[in-house]
Amino acid sequence: MPTISDVARAAGVSMSTVSYVLSGRRPISAETSARVKAAIAELGYHPHAGARALASSRTNVLALVVPLRVDVNVPVIMQFVTAVVTAARTYNHDVLLLTKDEGTAGLERVAGATMVDALIVMDVERDDVRIPALGRLKQPSVLIGLPDDAAGIACVDLDFAATAHECLAHLAGHGHRRIALVGPSPAVYERGTTYAGRFLDGFTAASDELGLETVAHSCEPGAAGVRAALTEIEDELPGATALVVHNEEALVPLFEELRSRGRRVPDDLSIVAVCPRDVATSMPVHLTSADIPAHDVGTLAVEIAMDLLDGRRTEGVRLLPPTIVERDSCAAPRG
Amino acid sequence: MPTISDVARAAGVSMSTVSYVLSGRRPISAETSARVKAAIAELGYHPHAGARALASSRTNVLALVVPLRVDVNVPVIMQFVTAVVTAARTYNHDVLLLTKDEGTAGLERVAGATMVDALIVMDVERDDVRIPALGRLKQPSVLIGLPDDAAGIACVDLDFAATAHECLAHLAGHGHRRIALVGPSPAVYERGTTYAGRFLDGFTAASDELGLETVAHSCEPGAAGVRAALTEIEDELPGATALVVHNEEALVPLFEELRSRGRRVPDDLSIVAVCPRDVATSMPVHLTSADIPAHDVGTLAVEIAMDLLDGRRTEGVRLLPPTIVERDSCAAPRG
DNA sequence: AGAATCGGTCGAAGCGCTTCGACGATGGGT
């Protein structure tokens, strides 16, 4: 492995000149620069990351903390991850992957050891213990999700309240007045990630605003859960003509159940789902859906991290606007 | 951030003693060791990763190259990833995540910069251009998958040929003699990952060995593809009583199609699938399936990497034996 | 014309750690 001094010798300059060619922090003449670059290419020189980190206290690595809970959102998580990695690369950074189960200790470890310049944390909970820990680190961090109190840490997420509003507005636009929400399982509401609650709040608010008759129900996983939810909904809001489904997992059993009840989508019942595009299009009827913009959120998280590193931009909460994609699951209510 | 010399001063010893306490490379008396550890805890000292890497040429970081192709196997990929990260942590290593689309350049970058001690590469293709590049690196690597020529690089994968054999043997055990394979889409066979071909070879060989009548078909994605495959199968092997499905994506439309043809599982048709456990149990009938042991493969990959780093174990190919989990999709053929 | 400025380069210090050789103090073997 050639070192910077090999390059310097080969190019007939000093080490510092090579360094400045590489970093651009001082002007270097075109010829010198060319000679140095040629030497670099010829020797196949790569600066040693550790040495560089030691001397500059910059690692060009971002930590990304992912939940490893293997539930239905795995593809969405993967979308976040690839978005973050890809975006990081455009800023010449790499990504160190941590799992949530390492908890606070993991954050302290990589930050304390100066392995990373900044941290991006997914799956942040309402009252996440990691937030105070993050605040103590010398590296900046950005949260994907929205805790109750971000304590001044930057956050990015989809605007779930606005998403609920858009879903209802879309259905109202088709003429629906009686609409039910099939929400996540009670476990999700309890678990602490706030998106379910924010969606529900938005749903309720939009319902009032639009003058709709609505009911909201959580939905236990599995066919039985769906059946129960549907039954209760018919009980509490008889004649509902549309469903907002904020529960990816429920989608398949929901279609099964609707089929067996003889209700056709969208003829008898319209549906708007909140789920990734590919899930929406993998259903028997392609669903009109609000996308989870995992890619945008991940990319934005990296951009904020970079801004923070450069001392730009003050922290704060960024809620991305929803996008509803119209497909085949909405129609005007019957009669 | 306290440094090792702060710790040394606080404990009243030299820097090297602190270092030896941490690494255990030289004997240190119990009292000294205790004093040093106390100082470390009190100061909240973390060794600087870059400095350590520079001095020791060990980074304690593994590179993991993942495909970012967002197709149906995303959950499986995620299982690999979490297995690798978790296993790496037990060896006190972290994981740097690279995407396949960076290709050879990404490998050379992180290896050249000495950011990692070893590399684990997923989704290796038949004639993967990254293999020669990997061979040129000074770091060892391990492949997940099985190329035509591993060029001496260690490989880990499920034994797909044996898996096919087990699937057939299981069905034969139930009394089936006429069995069809619903394979991956032609694109998968062409793409270059070898598992599809290995499964097919194993299927054919086992068919002969067990004296079965079989037919194998690729299956285009989507409902239409499934319908076509099923029709051709009925044509070429009329009266087939069982299916081996090596195509996760086809499963949902397959059930739809069987329902509409009035064929019940397992009463009229038995099925063995090759897919993750959760996919198998998310079908209308819980499928008897051969698991993709992503967790084991990922863990083993890390173990091999560690062995390689310690100069232990010679490279080679490790094919993990399959496990068939019996559920509700197999019965004796009718009549 | 002399001072101030700027572009381009060099030398050296120092980032925080590991590791090698050295050294005194013990203790066992003979």
Added chain:
DNA sequence: ACCCATCGTCGAAGCGCTTCGACCGATTCT
């Protein structure tokens, strides 16, 4: 009683890089 090994510790070199101050020659300003 003497030599050698071993244990426990220290000092210093050096890993490969960045960056600061200095320097020199060429402009530019006044």
